[in-house]
Amino acid sequence: xxxxxRRRRVAAAxxxxxxxxxxxxxxxxxxxxxxxxHPAFRSLTIPSRVVLSGxxxxxxxxxxxxxxxxxxxxxxxxLVAGAAVLxxxxxxxxxxxxxxxxxxxxxADRLTVAAHALSAAAVAxxxxxxxSGSATxxxxxxxxxxxxxxxxxxxxxxVTFLENAFHRYMHLYxxxxxxxxxxxxxxxxxxxxxxxxxxxxxxxxxxxxxxxxGLLPRRAAAAWSALAVAAIAxxxxxxxxxxxxxxxxxxxxxxxxxxxxSPDASRASTQLLAGILLAGAVTAKVEGLPFALAACAVFLVxxxxxxxxxxxxxxLPLVVCLGAWFFFGAxxxxxxxxxxxxxxxxxxxxxxxxVLRLVGAALASTGYALPWLVPLAVLPFAGRPxxxxxxxxxxxxxxxxxxxxxxxxxxxxxxxxxxxxxPRIFMSVxxxxxxxxxxxxxxxxxxxxxxxxxxxR
Numbered sequence: 001x002x003x004x005x006r007r008r009r010v011a012a013a014x015x016x017x018x019x020x021x022x023x024x025x026x027x028x029x030x031x032x033x034x035x036x037x038h039p040a041f042r043s044l045t046i047p048s049r050v051v052l053s054g055x056x057x058x059x060x061x062x063x064x065x066x067x068x069x070x071x072x073x074x075x076x077x078x079l080v081a082g083a084a085v086l087x088x089x090x091x092x093x094x095x096x097x098x099x100x101x102x103x104x105x106x107x108a109d110r111l112t113v114a115a116h117a118l119s120a121a122a123v124a125x126x127x128x129x130x131x132s133g134s135a136t137x138x139x140x141x142x143x144x145x146x147x148x149x150x151x152x153x154x155x156x157x158x159v160t161f162l163e164n165a166f167h168r169y170m171h172l173y174x175x176x177x178x179x180x181x182x183x184x185x186x187x188x189x190x191x192x193x194x195x196x197x198x199x200x201x202x203x204x205x206x207x208x209x210x211x212x213x214g215l216l217p218r219r220a221a222a223a224w225s226a227l228a229v230a231a232i233a234x235x236x237x238x239x240x241x242x243x244x245x246x247x248x249x250x251x252x253x254x255x256x257x258x259x260x261x262s263p264d265a266s267r268a269s270t271q272l273l274a275g276i277l278l279a280g281a282v283t284a285k286v287e288g289l290p291f292a293l294a295a296c297a298v299f300l301v302x303x304x305x306x307x308x309x310x311x312x313x314x315x316l317p318l319v320v321c322l323g324a325w326f327f328f329g330a331x332x333x334x335x336x337x338x339x340x341x342x343x344x345x346x347x348x349x350x351x352x353x354x355v356l357r358l359v360g361a362a363l364a365s366t367g368y369a370l371p372w373l374v375p376l377a378v379l380p381f382a383g384r385p386x387x388x389x390x391x392x393x394x395x396x397x398x399x400x401x402x403x404x405x406x407x408x409x410x411x412x413x414x415x416x417x418x419x420x421x422x423p424r425i426f427m428s429v430x431x432x433x434x435x436x437x438x439x440x441x442x443x444x445x446x447x448x449x450x451x452x453x454x455x456x457r
Contacts, residue, residue, distance in 0.1 A: 021189040025200070028057040028058045029053035030057065031060055031084040050211070057084060058177075063324070064080045065183075070327065077187050098269055112223070118226040122209070122226070122230040123209055124202075125237070129237040136240060137244035139243075140244050145194060149183075149192040152184075194243075200247060200248070201241060208251055217263070231430045232431060234371045235367060238365075238423065257391065257431075257432065258435060259273060260299050260391050261391055261439040278291075279317035286338055355407045372429065375430055375433035379437045379440075384440075385436070389439045403422070
């Protein structure tokens with residue numbers, strides 16, 4: 001009886017810790033609130049602004065934590081959160097007196113209601129998959145969770161821990177966004193709750209389901225959002241992404257691209273916010289960098305002159321955040337840039353057919369490739385690509401080329417590597433295809449050319 005009572009107390013304490021850990025994640029919008037409360041963002045719906053506040057707040061929090069490490073300051077929850085709020089206030093000042101009109105209220109028709117129901121069902125299924133352990137990522141145990149737990153205990157990015165030869169498998173060069181945010185929640189909760197970390201998959205998927213409809217072009221926005229959420233949920237469960245860096249990366253990438261195809265994409269405020277989210281993407285996972293560079297390049301090609309201010313707003317945040325991480329690695333003699341799969345031009349082009357076959361097989365084994373085939377199937381019905389649709393389409397093409405190029409760097413049999421990684425990294429492509437269809441179906445307008453971007457004052 002005593003042992004049974006003790007087990008119940010331990011289980012209750014664990015559940016409370018997990019709830020506190022997840023609640024800390026849900027409070028991240030407070031860090032980004034000073035920026036998103038600016039009048040320039042009034043054209044966005046309230047749900048979208050809350051989700052964007054959380055995403056931007058998490059990026060600023062991670063930046064503050066990395067900055068503290070560079071200054072040899074140990075993390076304190078209140079101080080790093082306060083620094084993130086101050087960063088948001090400083091960025092708010094850059095927007096000056098820019099203003100936007102509130103969005104017009106639109107009645108919810110049957111299609112919208114059905115779309116929201118589909119999104120809710122996708123999130124619920126993702127929750128069941130994560131809760132049961134069927135979608136849990138081994139990477140959570142191998143390095144995301146292990147590093148976050150250690151960094152929270154040390155209250156800094158633990159150089160001694162990373163220097164240990166036995167920890168080299170943890171990819172010490174991986175950018176710090178996910179481990180920083182996990183470590184922050186762990187410090188607040190008192191310990192790292194593994195089950196709660198797995199639930200970040202449905203939690204962030206729910207955030208995407210709430211925030212994305214208000215960013216997409218108004219025509220059938222909820223339906224396109226539901227398709228993106230369902231594709232990510234289906235692929236995520238089949239590819240075992242719960243708890244790893246995939247869902248944070250997808251959330252940041254999706255919100256950033258949705259901003260770049262929105263009617264307000266020419267505004268300085270929208271570009272700055274997209275730049276902050278892309279900075280989070282490049283510091284979440286390695287593949288965030290080619291995604292961000294491709295999206296910015298296509299956007300800038302389509303943008304009206306002068307392009308330099310827009311380029312600065314989009315690229316400076318990611319240069320600062322990623323540069324700070326590389327500076328940390330170099331000054332601590334841990335790593336110098338990314339540890340790739342060999343020299344840049346050490347390719348094995350004879351393996352191209354094998355790589356393409358293995359990628360196709362890996363996607364086919366992930367929900368019968370439906371997360372990619374369905375967006376591809378609906379894309380032609382949205383019409384011939386035009387306007388802002390070229391931004392996600394160009395990004396998807398560049399990202400696919402980058403992945404294939406990377407797979408050609410390994411001399412040995414790449415079967416296991418591609419089988420494990422392809423379904424996860426190609427989830428971004430599925431999302432981009434949906435956003436391309438959504439922006440193309442909205443009409444012939446070209447958001448980035450609609451009007452000159454107001455200069456910050």
